[in-house]
Amino acid sequence: MSRERLFVKSTKQIFGVRGSLLFVRAIGGIRYGELVEVSLDGTSILGQVIDVSREAAVVQVFGSTTGVTPGKSIVRFYGETIKIAVSSDMLGRIFDGLARPIDGGPQVIPEEYLDIHGSALNPALRVPPSEPIETGISVIDGLLTLVRGQKLPIFSGSGLPHNRIAMQVVRQASVRGSEEKFVVVFGAVGVTYEEAAYFLRELRSMGALDRTVAFVAPASASTVEKLALPRVALTAAEFLAWNYDMHVLTILTDMTNYAESLREISAAREEVPGRRGYPGYMYTDLATIYERAGRVATRRGSMTIMPILTMPDDDITHPIPDLTGYITEGQIVLSRDMWRKGIYPPVDVFLSLSRLMKEGIGEGKTRGDHRELFAQLISSYAEAQYLRELSAIVGLESLTSRDKKYLEFGDLFERRFINQGERERRTFEQTLDTGWEVLSVLPEEELKQISPQTLKKYHVKYRLEVRTRSG
Amino acid sequence: MSSITGRIYRISGPLVVAEGLSGVMMYEVVRVGEEELIGEVIAIRGDRAYVQVYEETSGLTVGERVVATGRPLSAELGPGLIGSIYDGLQRPEKEIASRTGSIFIRRGVNVPSLRRDVKWGYERSRDVKPGDKVGPGDVIGFVSETPLVSHKVMVPPEISGYVKWLAEDGEYTIEDPVAVVASGDKEFEVRMYQLWPIRRPRPYAEKLNPVEPLITGIRVIDYVFPIAKGGKAAIPGGFGTGKTVALQEITKWSHADIAVFVGCGERGNEMSDALTSFMKLMDPRRGRPMMERSVFIANTSNMPVAARETSVFLGVTIGEYFRDMGYDVVMVADSTSRWAEAMREISGRMEEMPGEEGFPAYLSSRLAEFYERAGRVRTLGRPERYGSLTIFGAVSPPGGDFSEPVVRSTVRYVQCFYALDYGLATRRHFPAINWLLSYSLYIDFVRGYWDKLTSWSEYRETFLKILQREAELSDIVRLVGPEALPEEDKLTLEIARMIREDFLQQSALNPVDAYSSPEKGVMIAETIMEFYRMARRALAKGISVARVRELKSRSEIAQMKYYTSKQLSEGIFKKVLDDIKSDFRELLGE
Known part of the structure; x- marks a missing residue:
């Protein structure tokens, strides 16, 4: 957005203002979707052509129309849609939602100007994602493994620690194989001043900043900036992934704010609303963001996206999480109950x-026991959960000793396996070993999902024996 | 061919209004702007034509030219379809990639749907000679398109006359004429391919009742809610209910000659997963890669919205074309909700009066147009042949709520309803087809087939009764616990559990269990019924369900699905039956 512009056309012929819409008498050559700038006394606001005919053009202004005076304010047409300057020098820098530096550093010298809307990846060239990303967080790496090219959102609620999880992922995430270049693109949409300050502080203090590009549009930013941010961040990410063969993980928080901005604009355009006032095209709109994830046969890099959203009222059937779930390949859901328990x-x-997990784990990916261990942890934890409910009804006394072991397992699983320090980074091996450790409180014959060979090789008991023998 | 040229009057998203196109017809294809974007006339009001543009319109300006092509949106049908991956406008995506060298699909690309440079081995039909009278649908030759598909070259639907010339066997491109048909003083060159408007159903001689089941390899469908060849089914389900996996399994294992998979507004990674597995997986009946009998249409959710509608109709048209050759075709559309949403978006821009939840009032009739193209037919032309097109449409209701307009309109036109259930999915019961909400209206049509194999009618009814009773009992169990039930009800619960876990549940990930032949389903059902009969006898003699539950043969039944149909019939089935008998004999002290 920093390029000097030669405005091709301008007019003062505004003949109507309604909400954020300006009606302009058409002049020749206005392009559908092009950017415009409306100058008021001393300031200017951006807008976009959303409808054009021979008589008139409708301009959607991104921001307030306060001060717009028909006949006086000047509307200038850019002649093109929103483009940003991209460069590999963006690594280590912090930008606003329109890719303008906000870290006090100089402008980036562009290698290319790219349309932020991007294009659809050719489905025939896509390759199914199959290599894991290590986030260093056990519950994700062990049970919800993220793979390169996947889009896996975090569904959170207000007051839950999703921002801290996001920062932990930014700090820790890596891919196996040292020759691979792994970078994180971080985008924050419509976050409060406190959240923005937290992100900026964390990012600056982080050793990882040199492999991070950050974009921040605070809640006070204009609607256009908030709507542009995810696409701006992904455009930078695509440039790094497809032009520089990097493995890029893009974290976008909080997409609920993005959806709110979308609804705001839709209402201003007086469109027929869909569910709960969100526009009918919200699915498509979100898909054009999330579908930018993937891998392709002819490039080495990959695009992985982890959007974070807060479910209004913790309701997973709300249109925002609902439509997101239809697009993404799984979801990580945060629970208020677990948080209250201090996990x-x-x-x-x-x-x-994680829908793509099964392709990304196992021998040569994470470790040979991952699949079986995963199945066992889930089924044992389900049993523990069931027995917890049962014991609430019938009382602890009427449970068998086997049942009590399960209750113990349930607690241990939550406190030792799921729970971990915000600065604690566990490798895949450490995560899986912790899994075996918590499983060891259960009798061996309860581990039905695990084959005898795997059990002998990885179960804590046998490994201790090996160690004692060799030591 | 007309060459009417107009000018853009207005642009609003994918909707472009053009002036000066008088004489243009409804649904005619027009080329919009300097980049010649593909559009279709969807309304004409006075001098203005409303054009739905199938590509991104940003950057277009008022006054750019709009050229009418004189023909409606049509599919190219001929050798080369099999194994192709098309977008919603039948542009071949592999070709686009190699021609443009880009990893993206950019607008304005113009690549023919079928390759013109490939020479196909053509063999003429020995039944047709010069001088013969031929009509629509008559087979004049064959192309061995893949080892699995013999592509029949047919006289196009609107042509008839005397054969003036026939090409000899040899190598030809699809542009080379293979026959000349003369009618009066007019001559028509028959080529290996033909064009057909995608919105118009292809003609046939007679529509027939669907009497033969389409085996899908999925037990809950084949045995409990069977579908017939030429049938139509809807598969609604919220996200995470395993809809896409279910559809992929149907496409893979169905006893169909040709499979058409339409990914309409869905995930790109899933599409690529399907493509990869179709290349790797072998057709169990013929031992060749599944790709050799499949056509893919991939219009992912981030590709132009308007092309979702065309992708669905394109898929049906390709399906009908192979049906006309006398093949059984299965077509799967994932998901029709995305298509309906596209209709809603366009309708909003046309400022039409909205129906429910903003969907246009014609949503229902558009869905009908689609599903009604399924069917089993006697085709046009000689030799006499019968073909079928079976349609499975996925529906993705918001919030998993089946009372929304797309599900409600769809149920009026389909005969099978496979309701995917979120509760089942979270309990990892897959395929998560809810047996209380789902139905099939083909039961009476396929009864003949199944009852020849087994006492299907009786068993199926018993299964459903037990499952229904289980649902009633589950409320009571929640209040008083299972132990407080009378023994008979406890047995019902136990058998219901066996039906659910050992019969209905089927793992798409297990290479053996993924495909279940009708014979295999019959054998598992038979053992469960045998167990049930014996258990009832035991109960009558005062044996408790707790003891029945512990019988060894019970877990043998559970293992049956991990054997192939052949292994079962060559011994295991008989052994399980014998073990059941001896277990109970022992229990009763006989």
């Missing part, structure tokens, strides 16, 4: 799912 990260394992 961090408070993930609800049963509501969460």
Whole structure:
């Protein structure tokens, strides 16, 4: 957005203002979708052509129309849609939602100007994602493994620690294989001053900043900036992934704010509203953001997206999480109950799912026992959960000793496996070993999902024996 | 061919209004702007034509030219369809990639749907000679398109006359004429391919009742809610209910000659997963890669919205074309909700009066147009042949709520309803087809087939009764606990559990269980019924359900699905039956 512009056309012929819409008498050559700038006394606001005919053009202004005076304010046409300057020098820098530096550093020298809307990846060239990303967080790496090219959102609620999880992922995430370049693109949409300050502080203090590009549009930013941010961040990410063969993880928070901005604009345009006032095209709009994730046969890099959204009222059937879930490949759901229990990260394992996990784990990917261990942890934890409910009805006394072991397992699983320090980074091996450790409180014959060979090789008991023998 | 040229009057998203196109017809294809974007006339009001543009319109300006092509949106049908991956406008995505060298699909690309440079081995039909009278649908030759598909070259639907010339066997491109048909003083060159408007159903001689089941390899469908060849089914389900996996399994294992998979507004990674597995997986009946009998249409959710509608109709048209050759075709559309949403968006821009939840009032009739193209037919032309097109449409209701307009309109036109259930999915019961909400209206049509194999009518009814009773009992169990029930009800619960876990549940990930032949389903059902009969006898003699539950043969039944149909019939089935008998004999002290 920093390029000097030669405005091709301008007019003063505004003949109507309604909400954020300006009606302009058409002049020749206005392009559908092009950017415009409306100058008021001393200031200017941006807008976009959303409808044009031979008589008139409708301009959507991104921001307030206060001060717009028909016949006086000048509307200038850019002649093109929103483009940003991209460069590999963006690494280590912090920008606003329109890619303007906000870290006090100089402008980036552009290698290319790219349309922020991007284009659809050719489905025939896509390759199914199959290599894991290590986030260093056990519950994700062990039970909801993220793979390169996946889009896996975090569904959170107000007051839950999603921002801290996001920062932990930014700090820790890596891919296996040292020759691979792994970078994080971080985008914050419509966050409060406090949240923005937290992100900026964390990012600056982080050693990881040199492999991070950050975009921040605070809540006070204009609607256009908030709507542009996810696409701006992904455009930068695509440039790094497809032009520089990097493995890029893009974290976008909080997409609920983005959806709110979308609704605001839709209402201003007086469109027929869909569910709960969100526009009918919200699915498509979100899909054009999230579908930018993927891998392709002819490039080495990859695009992975982890959007974070807060479910209004913790309701997973609300249009925002609902439509997101239809687009993304699974979801990580945070639970208020777990958070109240003091578990961090408070993930609800049963509501969460990583659809592409099965391709990304196992021998040569994470470790040979991962699949079986995963199945066993989930089924044992489900049993523990069931027995917890049962004991609430019938009382602890009427449970068998086997049942009590399960209750013990349930607690241990939450406190030792799911729960972990915000600065604690666990490798895949450490995560899986912790899994075996908590499983060891259960009798061996209860581990039905695990084959005898795997059990002999990885179960804590046998490994101790090996160690004692060799030591 | 007309060459009417107009000018853009207005642009609003994918809707472009053009002036000066008088004489243009409804649904005619027009080329919009300097980049010649593809559009279709969807309304004409006075001098103005409303054009739905199938590509991104940003950057267009008022006054750019709009050229009418004189023909409606049509599919190219001929050798080369099989194994292709098309977008919603039948542009071949692999070709686009190699021609543009880009990883993206950019607008304005113009690549023919079928390759013109490939030479196909053509063999002429020995039944047709010069001088013969031929009509629509008559087969004049064959192309071995893949080892699985013999592509029949047919006289196009609107042509008839005397054969003036026939090409000899040899190598031809699809542009080379293979026959000349003369009618009066007019001559028509028959090529290996033909064009057909995608919105118009292809003609046939006679529509027939669907009497033969389409085996899908999925037990809950085949055995409990069967679908017939030529049938139509809807699969609604919220996200995470396993809809896409279910549809992929149907496409893979169905006893169909040709499969058309339409990914309409869905995930790109899933599409690529399907493509990869179709290349790797072998057709169990013929031992060749599934790709050799499949056509893919991939219009992912981030591709132009308006092309979702065309992707669905394109898929049906390709399906009908292979049906006309006398093949059984299965077509899967994932998901029709995305298509309906596209209709809603366009309708809003046309400022039409909205119906429910903003969907246009014609949503229902558009869905009908789609599903009604399914069917089993006697085709046009000689030799006499029968073909079928079976349609499975996925529906993705918001919030998993089946009372929304797309599900409600769809149920009026389909005969099978496979309701995917979120509760089942979270309990990892897959395929998560809810047996209380789902139905099939083909039961009476396929009864003949199944009852020849087994006492299907009786068993199926018993299964459903037990499952229904389980649902009633579950409320009571929640209040008083299972132990307070009378023994008979406890047995019902136990058998219901066996039906659910050992019969209905089927793992798409297990290479053996993924496909279940009708014979295999019959054998598992038979053992469960045998167990049930014996258990009832035992109960009558005062044996408790707790003891029945512990019988060894019970877990043998559970293992049956992990054997192939062949292994079962060559011994295991008989052994399980024998073990059941001896277990109960022992229990009763006989």
